[in-house]
Amino acid sequence: MKRILALVLALALFATLGITSAFAADDGFVDGKFTETRTITVRLFQRGDNVPETSPWAEYIKNGMKEKYNVNVEFSVCGRWDDETDLGNLLAAQNAPDVIYTYAYPTVLNYADMGGIIDLAPYIEEYKDLLPNLFNLLGEENVYWDKDPESGKLWALETRLVNNARINTFIRKDWLDKLGMALPTNKAEFEACLVAFRDNAELLLGADAAKMVPYSTSQDIGWRNNILTVSFVPDAISDEELYIRGFDDRQQFLPGAKEAMRLLNKWYNEGLVWKDFALYGDGDTTEDDNLKAGFVGAFQHNYDYPYRNGEDSIEANIKRAAGEDAEFVAVDCFENDAGVYRKYLGSTVDRKVCFPTTNKEVLASLLYLDFISQPDTILFLQTGVEGKNHERAENGAYMMKAVDASDPYTQASLNNIDFTMTCNGQYLGEYTEASFAFGYAPVDPEVVQNAYVVAMNGGRVPKHFSLPAIEAETGVGTTLSDERNSFLNKAVTAPVDQFDAVYDAGVENYMAIGGEAIMNERAEKLEAATGYKFEK
């Protein structure tokens, strides 16, 4: 009897041990390789019609992992724009890939709260030495970016944003030349350009004069007018205030943002802004079609937007539509109160990689991250095969070539970011800088280089504060950003004399449905950590 009791107790002890310390070192890993083949599944985005899981890029990764670590890699494919929905379904079905990622940290936190995500902290400590490439690429800062200072939990690794240029202002230089105007260098000159475009529609567009759009934007007002917005924010704004008010990544709740919207509202009412922008939703191509057809004079967007997508880029299209000298160039003309062309850049973080609790191959998964962070892996995934995807310049720079979309060697995303999970942006070692401008064939490298320089000019990276999780940010979903877009659209399209009323009501509503709670919690936790007192 005693023996049985002892056995039961021992078993119970063993069981509790197993539960309390989920972490256990993998003993099948000998001399840098698994003794028995392991299998992991990895999330992969699909864009358009291509089949990413059988592409040469996928094969390269599969072969490399098999050879180096004896790990089979399988890809779990999902549409780029269904990722959040798909991830929720897979996690609920206990069927998520072993390596998953998302752009939204609140999503990670939400699933971590449900017990669906592995705490990576002990694994990173144990296996740090096996992951030199991962640490090299991400840096300690990114690896521990999301580590909770109180609980020590680490739910996700922040992957690396190599190039943190964000947004640019583009203007049709050939139109300015035709009108005998110089590139604008301040807001007043920019406005004068828009007025000139509007008033000279017949000269610039001939029979299509009615289609003239001096300045184009989309319903995502905050992003698409970000430089305009930021130019109204006081230059002296502190890192702390920027953090507290900066939950909204469109910077629409910083001091001064309202005046920026007032200017846009004035432009709208003067017929300088695309009239129907608010009617078209996310992903609608009407605006792109306008841009490609050459009806648009100026706009703000991602710093390289008109140059993306090779032969189908906006730049290539307007040259076909309006002649060889047609071009969009990036300009700096939104000065702030200190006379600086301020831009808020992205920080060094990009996607958040995490492992679901169904992952039984944590080490193999970490080694996968290390493998795709290897410089030679990234080099191949980004530049492909010489003669097919690129040629080398005399200085060693990689000159990317446009590859037909039906070719297996086509890259469905810029720099193949769907495959380089841990790295966003060209990362070619010593050749990075020289190669950057060649990444956009057939667009003139000088034009691209200029866009990059302009996008970084006056750049400020908002400071990261390591704080406990902000609970008010979870579960918000798209409600806040949708409401923000909604009231900004209404305010910008309102008659000038109603702007204040519409805008103020919108801010009030945004704050009431969750904006204020987030700001308050951020302020509280920041004060607890740094002693900073926030004044509204």
Next chain:
Amino acid sequence: MNQVQQPSLSREIPRHRTNWKTYLRRYWTLYLLLAIPIAFFVIFRYFPMAYILMAFKKNNIIQPPWLVDWAKNSGFEWFIKAFKDKLFLRALENTIKLNLLDLVCGFPAPILMALILNELAFKRFKKFTQTVLYLPHFLSWIIISSLALRLLADNDGLVNILNKQMTGNPDAVIPFLSNPSWWVGSYIGLGIWKEAGWGTIIYLAALTSISPELYEAAAVDGAGRFRRIWHVTLPGLRPTIVVLLIMRLGYILGSEFDRPLALSNKLVTDVSTVLSIYVYQKGINGGGQFSLTTAVGLFQSVVGVLFLFGANFLAKRFGERGIM
């Protein structure tokens, strides 16, 4: 009492109540066929109902709901939270408003259309018209919303371009999609355009069952066309109308998803965000609030069932057969 002589059957009907096994043995092929839809309903309709429990539990989709702790306020945390949420209340209001308008305008439309079709004398023209009326039903809301934008957009839409050219006034813009009140009109109108024709099918079927003798008798009594419609056709359609109305009322808090999502834009979210969109935003589109959204869904269903029973009860009170 006289015993009626039963006609003799080839097989003797047993006196005692037939054992289910006997039926099963005799008609097993039919039961086998029946098993398929029953399995469908059990697996896809009844089994998932167990997950309604999520509405009363802490937010967790990783574990089965029966293993998760109860939510706060004796399980009603999410219901309380929803009713304190301005966005939910707005969605609820919009859902009711749009559904009522749809009911008032959209429900009579197929009846009227069926009556008109029924009066067409030239059969081939009638068939052709019917087919044309059905067609929009087969278009998805995504396609229709895209058509609506090309046609109705403020400045680039065909209707407004024509309007501007005909009036010669460049500011003569009808804000079909950008003004909230106009948008509601466009929403209801497009709904009627899409579904009214399809809705006529069931009424036209009901019309064929009305005896031609009634029309002849009415004609003999001197009833004109409208009198015949009023006294013969409409009473003949009444049971069908009542059944469809009851079913429609059961859906009063239900909301379509693709229709408001596709037709909406950022200028009209105050009137276009309905419960399904709210559930989408808070639940699967990044919000991850699965318990809250289950609670909202349960609330919708409960109200729907109450309306269904209420309408059925009233119908029976007024002498109709109802659906239950």
